[in-house]
Amino acid sequence: DIQMTQSPSSLSASVGDRVTITCRASQSISRYLNWYQQKPGKAPNLLIIAASSLQSGVPSRFSGSGSGTDFTLTIGSLQPEDFATYYCQQSYSIPHTFGQGTKLEIK
C-alpha cells in the first residue's frame, strides 16, 4: 500500500496568514493527488484534484502543487472559515489511501 504522510499534523495560524501543508507519498504517484477539507461533524469537501486543479467553487486562495512523491497545499490568506482539518489522498493505486490529516487551528 502507498503510505501518505502529512506534515505538520497540526498547525496554529492567524487570519491573514499564508500556510503550507505538505503531503509525501511512499512511492511516486505522478500527480494523482487530491486535497480535502473537513470541518467537525461534517463530510469532507473536495478542494483540489490532480495535485493542482482547483475544484469549482473553491476560493482561489487555495492552491496545490507537486508531483511524484512531494506535494503541497497552500492557503494564500487564511480566512476564518478555513480553520478545519485537511487531508491528502492518492488516487494512483488501490487502496486509495489518505494522509493522517492536518488540523489547522486559530492562533
Added chain:
Amino acid sequence: EVQLLESGGGLVQPGGSLRLSCAASGFTFSNYAMNWVRQAPGKGLQWISAISGSGGSTDYADSVKGRFTISRDNSKNTLYLQMNSLRAEDTAVYYCAKDYGRVVTAIGDYWGQGTLVTVSS
C-alpha cells in the same frame, strides 16, 4: 443539486451484519462510479470500496475484502454496502461519495452526511 443520503447504520454485535444504503439524486447515477469511505471516531479517513457506474467493476481495501460487498441498483439510484463478520475496528462513520468519473478514480466530489456504525457487544 447533488444529494447523497446514507442510511442503515446502527449498533451491531461483533460477527453481525449490516447493510448500508446511499440514495442519490441530482445527477445521472449510472454515469458515475461511487465510493464508500469511513472514519473511525476521532480518526482520519479510510477509503474502503468503490464500484464503477455500470456496477461491473468493484474494488476493496484489504481490511474489508471478503467481508464487505459493494453493489448498486441504477434503477433505484441507490448504492449499497453489505457488511458481514463485523469487528470492533469497523466502528466508524461511513460516507458514500460520488466519484469524479464513470470509472473509479476514488476522487469523491460529493459526499453524504454519513451514517454511524457501532460494533460492540
